[in-house]
Amino acid sequence: MLTGMMMRRQLTMTSIIEHASRVFPDTMIVSATAEGSRHSYSYREASRRIGQLANTLAALGVRPGDRVATLAWNGFRHFELYYAIAGIGAVCHTLNPRLPAEQLACIVEHAADRVLFFDPTLASLVSQSRAAFPDDLRLVVMADGLAGCESPELADVMIYEQLLANAAPDCPWPELDESVAAGLCYTSGTTGAPKGVLYSHRSSVLHALSVIAAGTEGLRPGNVILPVVPLFHANAWGLPHAAPLVGASLVLPGPRLDGPSLFTLMDRERVTSAWGVPTVWVGLIEEMRRQGRKPQGLVEVIVGGSAAPAAMIEGFEREFGVCVVHGWGMTETSPVGTLCTLPEGRGTLTTGAEINKKLSQGRPLFGVELKIVEDGERQAHDGKAAGELYVRGHSVTAGYFENPAATATAFDAEGWFKTGDVARIAPDGFLQIVDRSKDLIKSGGEWISSIDVENAALSLPGVAMCAVIAVAHDKWGERPLLVVVKRDGSEVTREEIIAALASRLSKWQVPDDVLFVDCLPMTATGKVSKLKLREQLAPQGN
Numbered sequence: 001m002l003t004g005m006m007m008r009r010q011l012t013m014t015s016i017i018e019h020a021s022r023v024f025p026d027t028m029i030v031s032a033t034a035e036g037s038r039h040s041y042s043y044r045e046a047s048r049r050i051g052q053l054a055n056t057l058a059a060l061g062v063r064p065g066d067r068v069a070t071l072a073w074n075g076f077r078h079f080e081l082y083y084a085i086a087g088i089g090a091v092c093h094t095l096n097p098r099l100p101a102e103q104l105a106c107i108v109e110h111a112a113d114r115v116l117f118f119d120p121t122l123a124s125l126v127s128q129s130r131a132a133f134p135d136d137l138r139l140v141v142m143a144d145g146l147a148g149c150e151s152p153e154l155a156d157v158m159i160y161e162q163l164l165a166n167a168a169p170d171c172p173w174p175e176l177d178e179s180v181a182a183g184l185c186y187t188s189g190t191t192g193a194p195k196g197v198l199y200s201h202r203s204s205v206l207h208a209l210s211v212i213a214a215g216t217e218g219l220r221p222g223n224v225i226l227p228v229v230p231l232f233h234a235n236a237w238g239l240p241h242a243a244p245l246v247g248a249s250l251v252l253p254g255p256r257l258d259g260p261s262l263f264t265l266m267d268r269e270r271v272t273s274a275w276g277v278p279t280v281w282v283g284l285i286e287e288m289r290r291q292g293r294k295p296q297g298l299v300e301v302i303v304g305g306s307a308a309p310a311a312m313i314e315g316f317e318r319e320f321g322v323c324v325v326h327g328w329g330m331t332e333t334s335p336v337g338t339l340c341t342l343p344e345g346r347g348t349l350t351t352g353a354e355i356n357k358k359l360s361q362g363r364p365l366f367g368v369e370l371k372i373v374e375d376g377e378r379q380a381h382d383g384k385a386a387g388e389l390y391v392r393g394h395s396v397t398a399g400y401f402e403n404p405a406a407t408a409t410a411f412d413a414e415g416w417f418k419t420g421d422v423a424r425i426a427p428d429g430f431l432q433i434v435d436r437s438k439d440l441i442k443s444g445g446e447w448i449s450s451i452d453v454e455n456a457a458l459s460l461p462g463v464a465m466c467a468v469i470a471v472a473h474d475k476w477g478e479r480p481l482l483v484v485v486k487r488d489g490s491e492v493t494r495e496e497i498i499a500a501l502a503s504r505l506s507k508w509q510v511p512d513d514v515l516f517v518d519c520l521p522m523t524a525t526g527k528v529s530k531l532k533l534r535e536q537l538a539p540q541g542n
Contacts, residue, residue: 010178011205013086013241020244021047024221027247031076032254032265034121039076043244046080049164051171053084056163060115060138064089064174067111067184070232071095071104071118071126074252077142077160078231081117082240086182086201087173093184094232097122098524105132107186107194110402113137117160120148121255127151178202184401185234187331188525196401197331199235207334207395208241210365214339216325217300218273221247224297226266228257228276229304233525234335237275237304237327248272259283263295270297277305277526278312282465285315294320302327304336306527307433307451309458313358328361328433332417334395337370338362338431359455363429368393370431371416372423383426386434390416439530441470441478448480448509450530456504457482462492467520467528468511469537482511483533485520 009015020027025044033039041049062068068085070092072078085092093111095104097119104125108116115138118126126139130153141149144161182201186194212219219225225248227239235241243250251269253262257276262284266274274284281301288294301316304327316322329335340362342354364370372379374387396417399407411417422434434440434449441448450468457466465485470478482501486492494514501510521532 010176010201012176012178012180012201013083013182013204014173014176016205016208016241016244017043017047017050017083017087020247024244024247027222027249029076029079029250029252030269031074031252032256033075034073034119034254041076046076048169050080050083050087051169052164052167053080054088054171054173055167057084057088057090057115059167060163062088062090062114065181066090066114067093069093069095069108069111069113069116071097071116071122072142072231073097073119073121073255074227074231074236075119075142075254076252077117078119079240079250079252082183082231087171089174089176089180091181091184091198094235096186096188096230096232096524097125101125101129102132103194105129107196108133108137111184111186111196115140117142119143119255123148123151123154127153130154176201178205183235185232185331188523195403195406197234197397198401199334199395203334203395204235204238204241206367207235207238207336207365208245210367210395211238211242211336211339212246213366214336215341216273216302216339217323218302219243219246219248222249223272224249224251224270226251226253226262226269226271226274228253228262228274228280230525234329234331237302237329237336238334239275257283259285259287263287263291266295266298271295272297273300273302274298275302275304278303278308279465279522279526279528281308281312281316285312285320288320289315294322298322300325302339304329305525307361307455308359309455310355310359311455311459313355324358326358326361328421328431330419332397332419333368333391333393336365337368337391337393337396338364340430343428357430359432360426361431361433363431365393367395370423370425372425373412381425381427381429383424383430383432386422386424388437389419389421389423389431389433391419392416439469441468441480443473443478443480443508444476446508450480453480453482453501453505453509453511456501457484457497459504460492460497460500462487462490463497464488464490465520465528467530467533469530469534471512471537473512480509480511481537482514483520483537484514484516485518486516 020043031039117140120143139157142160178201183199227236300323313324326340329337372387379385379387424432439450453468464487471481473479521529523529
């Protein structure tokens, strides 16, 4: 073959922040701090501090390939760590502060982290875990002082701003190969032990470019992006990489993700596009209804992590004119795999056909391939056949970090990754997740999608949140149980809910019972934990 005569430049993290500093130097990063103050600076200023941080890491003895952990909310220092750690050839390992201390310690040990950077609001969690951490793990509090770090376990902690003050801003970035590891994120562990996904510079840059190419409203120069999805959750869906590349401002919300706090922040900063899981948007839309308006500037909400109910999409779009873009992905896919941008380029829905389209998870990003398999046979992409979803692509994991046993069972013979989702794919490429394979309910030979039942229930005015799980049944094998959190002030009854669902669903899909609870158990990434719900309700199955 004839080789092309083009320059070959490596796709690295440093190329992103250097590009943003040169081309969008005055575009801002705004952070809502844990203390309640507002911090803002430009990409140019961020680049300078990232250089100082890189020199600091080198002075601490961090070397290429070393894992450096972060335990922090969405803020400017966490953003700096993303680039400084990867820029010197080390690996940015984001830890989830919502995990139990014991699980956190196990992940730190498995990753062999050398340094841990943590928010001062999480000092008590670090203190609780310290005895289980490796003895040589060095600690840095992401602050300008030691407030909150008074416990004896944190006596040797270093201070982020003091370290930076003594470091030169100019960093001679090493020439890294794009295949070098850049980030490490562990799965949430809802179906077993957490597994590490090791991202490369190349996979992260290509993922960011693919997200931009998907054509959302927000990822454009001059717009303002709010990653409500945490920086510790699968690279915040690639936004710390995509926003600087395209010249969009970032607004980082810190730890306060309730509806009123988000509304105030979005309104003040005139956020264009906000990204997060459905449970977050429940609180925001309630606050929007309370105030009778949307936050200034908001045109788009990206929903991922779990299926967005039709009632939520209609609420944002028909009541407030905010475009909803549904997506799908996993930690293993970097994580965005599909986005539901309409091919006609329309924003908010106007017809029933469009709402049905928006309930799908959309089309694959560039470089992502999908297939569905049932009983070992590849199924047609006709919108009717369903099967387990498999994926491959340049930003899809090829294995789990230091975990050959999990890797051995995660791929088929052709190297496709088995997602555990059951799906359909339409002829025009739109993906429809039917359910997680473990959440499907087999009743009298018929499969029932918990997502379909939940969407129907969430359309009822008295239902704030819900989940559907299977309970054992002597005759039918399994039957659906609907677990409901009522809206404040609602007097809706079991009989009313079942009657309403009977008018919306097939008879065999209607739950046999409705259980009312004050709250639903959540995973560490903000999704309803059906695993915990099943454990809690197991004695009630009959």
